Amino acid sequence: MKGKEKKKEIYQCLNCGWTSIIREEETPPDHCPNCLCSIHNEDEEGNECGGILEPVGIWVRSEKEWEIVQRCRFCGEMSTTPATEHDNRIKLLSIASKPISSPPFPIERIEEMTRLMGGNTDKGEI
Amino acid sequence: MNRENKKRKYDKKYYRTHPCTDSFTCKVCGWPVVSAGAGTNHRNHCPNCLYSIHLDNKPGDRESECHGRMEPIGVWVRKKGEWAIIHRCVRCGKISSNRVAADDNPMKLTALAMRPFGKKDGLYPGCFFPEGEL
Ligand SMILES: [Zn+2]
Ligand SMILES: [Zn+2]
Ligand SMILES: [Zn+2]
Ligand SMILES: [Zn+2]
Numbered sequence: 001m002k003g004k005e006k007k008k009e010i011y012q013c014l015n016c017g018w019t020s021i022i023r024e025e026e027t028p029p030d031h032c033p034n035c036l037c038s039i040h041n042e043d044e045e046g047n048e049c050g051g052i053l054e055p056v057g058i059w060v061r062s063e064k065e066w067e068i069v070q071r072c073r074f075c076g077e078m079s080t081t082p083a084t085e086h087d088n089r090i091k092l093l094s095i096a097s098k099p100i101s102s103p104p105f106p107i108e109r110i111e112e113m114t115r116l117m118g119g120n121t122d123k124g125e126i
Numbered sequence: 127m128n129r130e131n132k133k134r135k136y137d138k139k140y141y142r143t144h145p146c147t148d149s150f151t152c153k154v155c156g157w158p159v160v161s162a163g164a165g166t167n168h169r170n171h172c173p174n175c176l177y178s179i180h181l182d183n184k185p186g187d188r189e190s191e192c193h194g195r196m197e198p199i200g201v202w203v204r205k206k207g208e209w210a211i212i213h214r215c216v217r218c219g220k221i222s223s224n225r226v227a228a229d230d231n232p233m234k235l236t237a238l239a240m241r242p243f244g245k246k247d248g249l250y251p252g253c254f255f256p257e258g259e260l
Contacts, residue, residue, distance in 0.1 A: 057202035057212050060241045069200060069212050069221065078212070078221040096242035099201045103239075104209045105232055 014039060015052050031055075031068065033086045036095070040072040040079075049075050058083075058096040066092070153179065154195055171198070171211060173229045176238070180215040182222070192218050201226075201239045209235065 009022040013032035022028050031038040036055040043049050051074025059067040059080055066083040083092060149160045157174035171178035178196040183189045194217025201209050202223065209226045226235065 057200045058242045059199045059212065059214070060244075066242070069202065071202075071223070078223060080214075080221060098203045099209060099239040100236075100243075102203055102207050103236075104226060 013037065015054075029084075029086070030081045031070070031087075033084070034088050034091070036068055036070075036087060036091055038070060038081060040074065040077065043072075043075055043077055049077075051075055053079065055091070055095050057099075058092070068092075068095070152177065169227065170224050171196075171213070171227075171230075173227060174231055174234075176211055176230060176234050178211075178213050178222075178224060180218065180220060185222075190220075192220070194218055196220075196222070198234075198238055200241065201235065209239075211235075211238070 008024070009028070010019055011022050011028050012019045013035060015037040016032060016035040018032050018034035020029075020033070031053075038053040040049040040051045040053045049072060051072040053070035053072050055068045056071045056078075057069040059069055061067050067080040068083050068087075069078060069080050071078045149158070151158055152172035152175060154177040155172060155175040157172050159169065159172055159174075161169060170182075176198040178198075180190050180192040180194045180196050181188050192215060194215045196213035196215045198211050199214045200212040202212060204210050204225075210223045211226060211230075213222050213224060214220070
């Protein structure tokens with residue numbers, strides 16, 4: 001600490017109670033590294049919301065960047081926040097794998113269904 | 127212009143209370159989109175390429191002037207277990223969510239859901255997952 005005490009701040013998650021110390025050179029996290037929630041401060045029109053933004057999905061922005069897609073429990077608005085290496089990996093993975101663990105149609109019949117609807121079976125870029 | 131069309135043109139809240147039954151050609155992929163087959167009253171994305179157009183501020187209000195293309199960037203599971211497509215406007219960055227329709231291309235939907243698990247050059251997307259951890 002080089003003689004004098006450095007100013008420390010505490011980050012506390014209002015959803016799960018997770019606390020971490022924010023050192024002087026750090027900025028407070030955009031979302032809780034444990035439950036990946038944030039507080040919805042303001043909606044698009046600038047009205048205060050105060051609802052909890054909870055993680056609902058993953059956006060693979062590029063090979064090296066994941067963004068967490070959050071949805072406000074109170075007003076339903078959606079936003080994204082970049083995932084970081086401090087984030088709870090189990091939680092990230094469970095969000096990413098949710099859709100494939102509850103598919104709306106039998107996964108093994110996808111190609112057949114696509115042919116039936118006369119669609120494009122090319123999985124590549126749109 | 128018949129009366130119903132007039133109402134549609136001048137009543138901004140029209141689509142909140144009326145089903146959207148228009149047929150149109152997708153501006154992104156050219157797919158002829160018909161209203162039948164969606165299994166929903168509000169067809170708000172193309173069943174072939176899954177793109178949407180940024181027309182709404184709040185669902186159904188048609189009040190946005192952006193009109194940018196909304197790219198499908200992922201899917202999420204809603205409360206009752208149904209899938210919804212996550213759209214992001216390429217022009218303004220707005221994120222919104224659209225229910226999956228009965229005739230949406232299942233291959234494209236699945237590819238979206240699998241995106242976090244695609245491996246490239248021995249690296250997993252979100253490279254803080256070392257190989258072998260997924
Ligand atoms: Zn938390
Ligand atoms: Zn909110
Ligand atoms: Zn299309
Ligand atoms: Zn837009």
